[in-house]
Each structure stands twice: as structure tokens, then as C-alpha cells.
Amino acid sequence: xxxxxxxxxxxxxxxxxxxxxxxxxxxxxxxxxxxxxxxxxxxxxxxxxxxxxxxxxxxxxxxxxxxxxxxxxxxxxxxxxxxxxxxxxxxxxxxxxxxxxxxxxxxxxxxxxxxxxxxxxxxxxxxxxxxxxxxxxxxxxxxxxxxxxxxxxxxxxxxxxxxxxxxxxxxxxxxxxxxxxxxxxxxxxxxxxxxxxxxxxxxxxxxxxxxxxxxxxxxxxxxxxxxxxxxxxxxxxxxxxxxxxxxxxxxxxxxxxxxxxxxxxxxxxxxxxxxxxxxxxxxxxxxxxxxxxxxxxxxxxxxxxxxxxxxxxxxxxxxxxxxxxxxxxxxxxxxxxxxxxxxxxxxxxxxxxxxxxxxxxxxxxxxxxxxxxxxxxxxxxxxxxx
Amino acid sequence: xxxxxxxxxxxxxxxxxxxxxxxxxxxxxxxxxxxxxxxxxxxxxxxxxxxxxxxxxxxxxxxxxxxxxxxxxxxxxxxxxxxxxxxxxxxxxxxxxxxxxxxxxxxxxxxxxxxxxxxxxxxxxxxxxxxxxxxxxxxxxxxxxxxxxxxxxxxxxxxxxxxxxxxxxxxxxxxxxxxxxxxxxxxxxxxxxxxxxxxxxxxxxxxxxxxxxxxxxxxxxxxxxxxxxxxxxxxxxxxxxxxxxxxxxxxxxxxxxxxxxxxxxxxxxxxxxxxxxxxxxxxxxxxxxxxxxxxxxxxxxxxxxxxxxxxxxxxxxxxxxxxxxxxxxxxxxxxxxxxxxxxxxxxxxxxxxxxxxxxxxxxxxxxxxxxxxxxxxxxxxxxxxx
Numbered sequence: 001x002x003x004x005x006x007x008x009x010x011x012x013x014x015x016x017x018x019x020x021x022x023x024x025x026x027x028x029x030x031x032x033x034x035x036x037x038x039x040x041x042x043x044x045x046x047x048x049x050x051x052x053x054x055x056x057x058x059x060x061x062x063x064x065x066x067x068x069x070x071x072x073x074x075x076x077x078x079x080x081x082x083x084x085x086x087x088x089x090x091x092x093x094x095x096x097x098x099x100x101x102x103x104x105x106x107x108x109x110x111x112x113x114x115x116x117x118x119x120x121x122x123x124x125x126x127x128x129x130x131x132x133x134x135x136x137x138x139x140x141x142x143x144x145x146x147x148x149x150x151x152x153x154x155x156x157x158x159x160x161x162x163x164x165x166x167x168x169x170x171x172x173x174x175x176x177x178x179x180x181x182x183x184x185x186x187x188x189x190x191x192x193x194x195x196x197x198x199x200x201x202x203x204x205x206x207x208x209x210x211x212x213x214x215x216x217x218x219x220x221x222x223x224x225x226x227x228x229x230x231x232x233x234x235x236x237x238x239x240x241x242x243x244x245x246x247x248x249x250x251x252x253x254x255x256x257x258x259x260x261x262x263x264x265x266x267x268x269x270x271x272x273x274x275x276x277x278x279x280x281x282x283x284x285x286x287x288x289x290x291x292x293x294x295x296x297x298x299x300x301x302x303x304x305x306x307x308x309x310x311x312x313x314x315x316x317x318x319x320x321x322x323x324x325x326x327x328x329x330x331x332x333x334x335x336x337x338x339x340x341x342x343x344x345x346x347x348x349x350x351x352x353x354x355x356x357x358x359x360x361x362x363x364x365x366x367x368x369x370x371x372x373x374x375x376x377x378x379x380x381x382x383x384x385x386x
Numbered sequence: 387x388x389x390x391x392x393x394x395x396x397x398x399x400x401x402x403x404x405x406x407x408x409x410x411x412x413x414x415x416x417x418x419x420x421x422x423x424x425x426x427x428x429x430x431x432x433x434x435x436x437x438x439x440x441x442x443x444x445x446x447x448x449x450x451x452x453x454x455x456x457x458x459x460x461x462x463x464x465x466x467x468x469x470x471x472x473x474x475x476x477x478x479x480x481x482x483x484x485x486x487x488x489x490x491x492x493x494x495x496x497x498x499x500x501x502x503x504x505x506x507x508x509x510x511x512x513x514x515x516x517x518x519x520x521x522x523x524x525x526x527x528x529x530x531x532x533x534x535x536x537x538x539x540x541x542x543x544x545x546x547x548x549x550x551x552x553x554x555x556x557x558x559x560x561x562x563x564x565x566x567x568x569x570x571x572x573x574x575x576x577x578x579x580x581x582x583x584x585x586x587x588x589x590x591x592x593x594x595x596x597x598x599x600x601x602x603x604x605x606x607x608x609x610x611x612x613x614x615x616x617x618x619x620x621x622x623x624x625x626x627x628x629x630x631x632x633x634x635x636x637x638x639x640x641x642x643x644x645x646x647x648x649x650x651x652x653x654x655x656x657x658x659x660x661x662x663x664x665x666x667x668x669x670x671x672x673x674x675x676x677x678x679x680x681x682x683x684x685x686x687x688x689x690x691x692x693x694x695x696x697x698x699x700x701x702x703x704x705x706x707x708x709x710x711x712x713x714x715x716x717x718x719x720x721x722x723x724x725x726x727x728x729x730x731x732x733x734x735x736x737x738x739x740x741x742x743x744x745x746x747x748x749x750x751x752x753x754x755x756x757x758x759x760x761x762x763x764x765x766x767x768x769x770x771x772x
Binding site: 001002003005256259260264265268309313317318319320341343344345346348349352353355356357359360361362366367368369370371372373375376378379382383384385386 | 387388389391642645646650651654695699703704705706727729730731732734735738739741742743745746747748752753754755756757758759761762764765768769770771772
């Protein structure tokens with residue numbers, strides 16, 4: 001017997017309530033029944049994104065919505081600026097290259113936030129740029145970028161938008177799209193939305209929608225104007241066959257989110273992140289990021305411990321799945337997720353497991369030391385009793 | 387959002403695999419399909435009980451099988467000896483009284499194991515006694531009784547049997563029925579069998595079956611000879627409508643148990659019990675039992691902490707359900723279960739929660755102290771790496 005705990009930054013655990021909703025008998029998508037659920041779901045999603053514009057729901061992973069952002073905003077020969085501080089930042093460049101879109105890369109050391117002055121310099125050097133493409137939270141390094149400050153820079157520039165991959169940020173941190181002037185916000189189902197993979201979400205500002213009118217990159221499945229025509233209120237359907245069960249699940253998830261309340265949702269994530277950072281520090285593990293994400297904590301495994309074997313041992317022998325590192329961080333770090341259906345005791349499990357595993361790997365750490373640091377923070381979640 | 391953790395000594399958590407099996411479409415019970423499953427389930431159950439005799443499966447809670455033991459072995463006016471060291475021991479007396487069966491009570495202080503000399507004295511004083519009725523594990527005090535030694539005493543006595551309520555012992559500790567000469571073994575679905583409540587199991591030795599022939603207590607639903615006629619190999623059915631979904635679930639549970647292996651099953655429970663005891667001791671909490679059960683650990687809450695409010699707070703505010711105390715232990719103890727679908731991290735959750743709650747109740751304990759004590763034991767479950 002080996003109980004399984006999924007503590008990776010996506011897919012994340014799906015609540016029982018959502019699993020049961022998705023297990024309901026299949027319904028047809030071209031029906032008033034589905035449209036009613038779809039419309040309600042979309043309205044709630046727009047409240048999470050905090051936008052008056054449409055939030056479109058796509059049957060794809062988040063990468064599909066990233067491609068949609070490029071192809072719907074740009075023409076071949078256009079220029080975009082993108083922040084590359086990890087695997088996901090890098091992806092903007094790969095997508096653009098496929099469509100003949102020129103790129104200005106702002107290379108950022110993995111684990112660091114982009115310097116706002118670097119973005120400003122790139123914008124000044126490339127007034128023709130259609131936008132700045134970046135991650136709110138770069139999952140590969142568990143690092144947050146200053147999206148609000150970037151949006152302030154593009155707001156003043158005509159025809160230039162801020163495109164935010166918020167796949168591990170939306171539903172984790174407060175990032176009001178309209179208030180902050182974010183032009184494109186992208187997310188996916190398998191992160192804070194506590195669903196299996198298979199849905200992407202994307203919302204565009206009026207400024208971004210204006211760019212779509214002249215954008216000449218070829219697109220069919222990911223043509224957002226076509227989706228908007230179908231998904232708009234009153235139409236309440238999708239251009240192509242929607243992922244019906246996942247949309248039922250998203251409906252349930254959004255109800256859970258509003259039962260908790262957006263403020264509580266964000267506060268819970270902030271507390272779990274704070275506790276995890278405290279635990280990792282107590283264990284003497286060096287953080288990967290100087291701008292640590294609220295969605296996950298990255299930490300270097302101690303010298304002498306093979307990070308690859310360590311993560312594999314935790315998963316296969318102990319039943320606790322974390323993410324390791326990618327590219328040059330492969331074998332060097334562990335990423336402890338805390339987004340979505342996570343609460344206090346998931347952190348206790350994560351840190352207990354890491355402490356036991358470190359000892360089993362011949363790297364003695366004091367048992368309970370990290371757990372205690374986490375508990376001290378986590379106790380804030382519960383009221384003191386008289 | 388409040389994640390729920392069920393750490394009470396029954397019902398216990400049901401594994402997903404078992405939930406899914408029970409969610410299969412209903413099948414009819416008077417069919418070869420059901421009989422095949424029933425026969426396989428019963429055979430596996432007999433291997434867990436470690437008996438060559440029939441293990442009968444009843445649609446009732448464990449208390450039904452306790453009543454069946456009395457009514458199928460005794461006549462009105464007969465005498466039985468029973469061990470009363472808690473709520474469940476007490477129940478033997480209540481059942482016997484309803485049927486006009488005389489009782490010799492061996493009163494044991496709550497939290498203590500019965501003295502074998504007391505059982506011997508009762509048997510000597512009452513050579514007419516049909517049997518000694520006791521719990522392998524008295525759940526209300528989380529205490530184990532020396533059933534093997536009791537069985538040795540009755541083995542030498544003609545027409546006198548040992549009747550064991552093993553509801554929180556079977557599937558937890560190694561208690562080979564035939565080898566140890568246990569005459570009746572009773573269990574229930576909602577404990578180590580990891581199922582919802584609704585099934586009882588009962589097996590009788592040849593000596594016990596012989597007593598059923600002359601036992602004149604009235605019985606209909608719980609007539610074990612009728613059940614045996616129906617449930618025997620080749621017939622593979624039940625006298626009355628069986629709890630079909632629970633039997634499908636039991637089939638799955640028993641497959642899980644044999645995939646783990648009986649030795650591993652018992653070793654896992656022993657390790658979890660050892661870790662929990664170590665944690666409780668590290669927190670300075672006094673154990674309830676001087677013969678602590680492998681299924682659950684009982685501990686007194688510290689002076690000044692209202693045990694009732696404490697258990698309620700853990701359940702309603704923190705989402706972690708433990709059992710409190712009953713009768714004169716009400717409000718004084720907490721019982722931490724570790725039977726069934728429990729593993730290493732359930733103990734970490736339990737102890738983390740108790741540490742946080744104690745602090746929140748104004749009883750400062752060092753965070754992580756109990757967790758560390760548990761982890762040190764639990765680490766044994768995982769191999770050291772080179």
C-alpha cells in the first residue's frame with residue numbers, strides 16, 4: 001500500500017466534489033442545458049479574472065492559449081518583446097518563431113524577476129513592438145514577475161500590450177486584470193482551478209481586441225474572434241466541441257472559489273507559501289528564487305544529494321509527488337507546490353516527507369524542524385481559543 | 387475551504403479504488419455473477435481470519451454479530467463470562483440480559499487489559515459458563531486484551547468457548563483464529579476493512595458450531611446455521627438480501643490486503659501505532675491505556691484543556707476528525723486512529739493538527755516535537771539510500 005499525494009505545480013489534486021460533478025452523465029453541448037452552465041461558468045471566471053470583457057474557454061492546454069495570444073495579436077514580421085527567465089518564458093520565443101514573428105528576448109537569470117528597467121529599455125529600443133509577453137509566475141523556477149509594473153509601461157504606448165501567462169498565478173494571487181491594465185490574461189485548468197488538464201482560459205482587453213483585427217498570423221482552431229462570437233453572452237456556446245466534463249468541473253470549482261471568497265482564496269495561498277518558505281529555510285535549503293512565487297516554492301537540494309533520485313524516491317518509495325528542476329536546474333532543485341486544492345496539512349505532509357527523505361539520503365536534518373517552522377505560520381489559519 | 391481528514395477509529399477512510407468499485411452499476415444478488423464475487427470474497431476473508439471454517443458475512447453492523455454470538459451459542463438461563471473494560475465490553479452484558487442469559491462480569495479498569503488470572507478464577511467459579519466474551523481491542527479505551535491466553539483457558543474446558551470481538555483488531559494485528567484456538571471472531575466493515583459501515587463478519591470454530599445446536603435463544607435474521615447453509619462453498623449466496631455494493635467493496639479491499647500481504651499489513655499497523663505513541667509521549671500527553679491498542683492511541687488531553695471542545699475544534703475548525711472519550715472519559719481524552727487506510731502521513735497530519743490545536747487552546751507545546759518523534763519511527767518504513 002502506498003498512498004499517493006500529488007504536490008506538484010500541475011496537475012494538482014482535484015477535489016472530490018469536482019470529481020463527482022465531472023462523473024455526472026455526459027450532456028450534449030448544443031443544448032440549452034449546456035449553454036446555461038457555460039454562461040454561468042464564464043461569468044464566474046470573468047469575476048476571478050476581474051474583467052468586464054469576455055473570458056474565453058478553450059479545449060486545449062495553456063500552451064494553446066499562449067499560441068493564440070501570439071497569433072491573434074501579431075502578423076508575420078511584427079516584433080514582440082518577451083521575458084525569458086525559465087522554460088515557460090522561453091516558449092514565447094518558440095511560438096513566435098514558428099509564425100515568423102520577430103522577438104526581442106529579455107533574458108533573466110533563472111530564479112530572478114525581470115528588472116522593470118530592462119523592460120522599459122526594450123520598449124524604448126523597439127517602439128514597433130506589439131507587446132511584452134511574460135509570465136506572472138514562471139513555474140519552472142517558481143518565480144513571480146512584476147506584471148503590474150510592466151502593464152503600466154505598455155499602457156502608455158499605442159498598439160502595445162502586456163500579455164500575461166497567468167497559468168500558475170490566476171486564482172493564487174490577486175491580479176485584477178482591468179484594474180492593473182493587463183491586456184491578455186491566460187490560464188489553464190490544472191493549476192489553481194483544481195481540474196485535470198484540458199482547458200485553457202484567455203481574456204483580452206479592448207486594446208488587445210483591437211490588435212486582433214489587423215493580426216495576420218494564420219489561425220483556425222485558436223481564432224479568438226470566432227470564439228468570442230460564439231461564447232458571448234446570449235450565444236453561450238463554443239466554436240468547436242467543448243470539453244464538456246471539464247466545463248462542468250470548472251463550474252463546480254468556481255462555485256467552490258466563490259464560497260471561499262476571492263480574498264480568502266488569495267490569503268490562503270499566501271499563507272501556505274509563507275509557511276513553505278519558512279520550512280525550507282529552517283531546513284537550510286537555499287531558495288531558487290529571489291522573487292518567490294505564491295504558487296510553489298523552489299529550493300536547492302543539499303550538496304551531495306542527487307535531486308533527480310531524491311524526487312524519484314519521494315514519488316516512488318514515499319508516494320509524494322513533487323516536481324524537480326528542468327534544464328540546467330535538473331537534478332538540483334525540488335519544487336513544492338501550494339496552489340489549488342491545498343491546505344495546511346498538505347504543507348505538513350510535504351515537509352515531513354522531505355525531512356524523512358533527506359535523512360534517508362544520508363543528509364541528516366533534525367526531524368520536525370521544518371514542520372515546526374511551517375506549523376508556526378500555519379497556525380494563523382485557525383483562531384485562538386479562550 | 388476546509389479539507390476533511392477522517393482519523394477516527396471507525397468509520398475510517400475508504401480508498402478511492404474501493405469507492406470506485408462500489409460505484410459500479412448495481413448487480414442482482416441471486417445471480418451467478420454475484421455468487422462468483424461472493425465466493426471469492428468469502429475465501430479471502432477466511433484467509434485474513436486465518437480459519438478453515440466459514441466466515442459468514444452479515445448485512446449489519448458489528449453489534450449485530452455480537453448479538454448473533456450470544457443468541458447462537460446460548461440458551462436463556464445459560465451463563466457467560468464477559469470482560470467489561472469499556473463501552474464495548476459492557477455491551478456483552480446488555481445483549482445477554484435481553485435474552486435472559488446470566489452474566490459473570492469481569493470488571494476491568496478502563497485502559498487496562500484483563501488479568502488472565504481473573505478470567506481463570508471466573509472460569510473456575512463458573513464451570514457452567516458457555517464462554518468468555520471479550521474484545522481483542524476495546525475501542526473505547528484503545529486497549530488490547532490477551533485473547534490468545536484466554537483462548538488457552540477455554541480450550542481445556544468442555545463446552546466453553548472464547549468469543550472475540552475483533553472489530554478493531556482483525557486486519558490490524560496478527561490473530562490467527564485456528565492457531566490460537568479462538569472460537570468466535572467478529573469484525574465489521576468500517577474499521578481495518580476500510581469500508582463504509584454495514585457489514586459484519588463472524589467465524590465460528592467447530593466447538594462453537596457444536597454449541598449452536600443446543601442454543602435456544604430466539605433468533606431469525608441472525609441465525610448463523612441458516613447463513614452457513616446459504617454461504618457455504620457451492621451455494622455462495624446469503625440467507626437474506628446482502629449489502630451488494632459493500633460486498634463488491636469488500637472484494638476490492640481484500641485484494642488490496644493481499645497485494646500488500648498480511649505480514650506487511652500487520653507491520654504497517656504496528657509501525658503507525660509505535661510512531662503515534664512516541665509522538666503523544668513527546669508531547670507529554672498521558673496514555674489512556676497500559677496495554678495500548680494497535681488500532682488507535684488514546685491520550686489524555688492536558689489539564690486545563692476541555693477535551694470535548696478540543697476534539698470539536700479539531701473537527702470543525704481544522705477539518706481533522708478524531709474520537710473523544712465516552713462515559714467517564716468524556717471530555718478527557720482524544721483517540722487517534724491508525725487502522726485501515728492509514729499510512730505515514732496520516733500520522734504526520736494527526737500530530738501536526740494536535741500540536742497546532744494545543745497551542746491555539748493556550749497550552750503551549752513546542753511545534754514539531756511530536757511530529758519529529760513520529761517521523762523518527764516512521765522513517766523505518768522507507769529504505770535508506772546510498
